Amino acid sequence: MSNRPKTEDAERPARQPIRLTLLPTLAAVLWLPQAGLLAQAISNVADRMSWGATILPAATAAAIGILRVILGALSERAGHQHARARVSALRMTAIMALSERAPLDRRAIPSGEAASMIAEQADSITPWLARFGPARMKAVLVPLAIFLAILPLSWTAALVLLIAMPVIPVFMALIGWQAQAASKAQLVEIGAMNAFLLDRLRGLATIRGLGATDRVATSVRAEAEGLRARSMAVLRIAFLTSAVLELFAALGVAMVAVYVGFHLLGDLNFGAWGDTLSLAQGMFILLLAPAFFEPLRDLSAIWHDKAAGQAAQDNLLRLSRSERTLPEAGLGTTPSASTGPQAASVRVAGLRFRHGDDGGTLPAGLNFTLAAGEHLALTGPSGAGKTTLLALIAGLDLPQAGRIEIDCEALTAETATRLRARMAWIGQSPHIFAGSLAQNVTMGRKEIGPEKVSRALSDMHLGAMARIRGTAPIGEGGNGISGGEALRLALARIAVSPVRLVLADEPTAHLDLETAESVTESLLALAQGRSLIVATHDPRLAARMDRQISLPAPATVEAP
Numbered sequence: 001m002s003n004r005p006k007t008e009d010a011e012r013p014a015r016q017p018i019r020l021t022l023l024p025t026l027a028a029v030l031w032l033p034q035a036g037l038l039a040q041a042i043s044n045v046a047d048r049m050s051w052g053a054t055i056l057p058a059a060t061a062a063a064i065g066i067l068r069v070i071l072g073a074l075s076e077r078a079g080h081q082h083a084r085a086r087v088s089a090l091r092m093t094a095i096m097a098l099s100e101r102a103p104l105d106r107r108a109i110p111s112g113e114a115a116s117m118i119a120e121q122a123d124s125i126t127p128w129l130a131r132f133g134p135a136r137m138k139a140v141l142v143p144l145a146i147f148l149a150i151l152p153l154s155w156t157a158a159l160v161l162l163i164a165m166p167v168i169p170v171f172m173a174l175i176g177w178q179a180q181a182a183s184k185a186q187l188v189e190i191g192a193m194n195a196f197l198l199d200r201l202r203g204l205a206t207i208r209g210l211g212a213t214d215r216v217a218t219s220v221r222a223e224a225e226g227l228r229a230r231s232m233a234v235l236r237i238a239f240l241t242s243a244v245l246e247l248f249a250a251l252g253v254a255m256v257a258v259y260v261g262f263h264l265l266g267d268l269n270f271g272a273w274g275d276t277l278s279l280a281q282g283m284f285i286l287l288l289a290p291a292f293f294e295p296l297r298d299l300s301a302i303w304h305d306k307a308a309g310q311a312a313q314d315n316l317l318r319l320s321r322s323e324r325t326l327p328e329a330g331l332g333t334t335p336s337a338s339t340g341p342q343a344a345s346v347r348v349a350g351l352r353f354r355h356g357d358d359g360g361t362l363p364a365g366l367n368f369t370l371a372a373g374e375h376l377a378l379t380g381p382s383g384a385g386k387t388t389l390l391a392l393i394a395g396l397d398l399p400q401a402g403r404i405e406i407d408c409e410a411l412t413a414e415t416a417t418r419l420r421a422r423m424a425w426i427g428q429s430p431h432i433f434a435g436s437l438a439q440n441v442t443m444g445r446k447e448i449g450p451e452k453v454s455r456a457l458s459d460m461h462l463g464a465m466a467r468i469r470g471t472a473p474i475g476e477g478g479n480g481i482s483g484g485e486a487l488r489l490a491l492a493r494i495a496v497s498p499v500r501l502v503l504a505d506e507p508t509a510h511l512d513l514e515t516a517e518s519v520t521e522s523l524l525a526l527a528q529g530r531s532l533i534v535a536t537h538d539p540r541l542a543a544r545m546d547r548q549i550s551l552p553a554p555a556t557v558e559a560p
């Protein structure tokens, strides 16, 4: 069974366990007794009471302070760990969905955008998940507790706080909607910018060749300008929220301080239920007033984390909901190394296929059989469906009608991954990784020893090159070796694998005659004892196969 995290699990609302939200609230509420004891200690000093009467409340306040710090640190750590676990699960689900995405899906999210969503955007989910739940709980409970603690001492101070407070959440809610929309737009812009850059970097040689460097530079500048504008919009909202909050919080605290100060001086003799506040009571109210607004200020700071985090989470979930996935995706199997190369047979009967609702089609009702060990060339004009047919045989998608059998076993959603493990695919420009020749052959497979690697390299006519280069690295994307060498290196990769059917998609396209000839020889060497289907426009390569099937031109194709 696969260990694939389920998309439904990832889509569950991101809630923190209740203890992770309660602990920081408890730490904040403990400020009440701490403030009470501090106020008492200051009042005792002012009343010139004994050191014992001062030190006891002061020491207890310090002990509560230490307890608050410990509780705060513990809860922050636990909250962060919980958030990281959730983000890792979301990332894993998105990566699994990407790995299972059908390569034929032309509507797939571009690679640069997907990389941006999984790498940088996902990081903004952690602060939201770690801090938003506790901050929201604190913003509800702590001001209430402080209000209830101040009310019995002074209704005026409590009233001032009550008037200043509701303005803040109302304003935050109003701005929150805007912040969410602005953050979403910013993330879309970042993703698009990444996709755009990666795409243009990949095509740099073509852009230079066509002399379009200036035009591309202008578009990059325009994209960057768009991103700058979006980022400024988000920052503007962030600064506006904090400015409004700070203003109301400062006004609230200042009004309470003015009232308490004048009341203690005997100028404002009202607001204490007909009584007069003592110094300890006045200090207590003064100490609590800033703490009344603090949770709301924290919540407002995190409000933007929430907007960015939610938008980033939505993006990851969108990535996880791949519309076209590989048949039987998620149930990966590793081909057994002990079986060695054996040839696979293929039977194609009454095949009908269309890419999506509006994509290209295969010639209707295709029928042919490939005997085990046979080498077949698929020819025909461009767009006839050769690559599509190879992709269907590889189980990268399922036909709408008809049947494909590999070794007399029907290729279905249930069997596709297992049957695909017997096959290898080679295209026109296989990907060569930055690393040595040997590393590009083993691809991290520990069971492939050095002798097997050097045999495969010399079978693919790369023996001399391997001796000269040794472990020297090849550049990214095959930089430093020729196109023909890259193809033969990719064939060596297949030669060390227990593959029974090789599917080659125009392996000699764009190669000069001599290189095409050497690639053909290497391909035939690889295909010895294996079955081979090669889609090609190259008559020399086609002539070296046992048999040819020519697909008709697309114009004569009937839709399924």
Ligand SMILES: Nc1ncnc2c1ncn2[C@@H]1O[C@H](COP(=O)(O)OP(=O)(O)OP(=O)(O)O)[C@@H](O)[C@H]1O
Binding pocket: 103, 104, 105, 106, 355, 356, 359, 360, 361, 380, 381, 382, 383, 384, 385, 386, 387, 388, 389, 535, 554
């Ligand atoms: N992923 C895709 N989504 C939608 N339509 C596609 C997709 N891939 C190919 N097509 C369409 O399907 C038809 C067959 O394409 P395919 O690439 O299989 O032809 P081909 O014979 O291999 O062409 P060529 O010789 O030029 O490589 C074409 O009309 C093409 O536009």
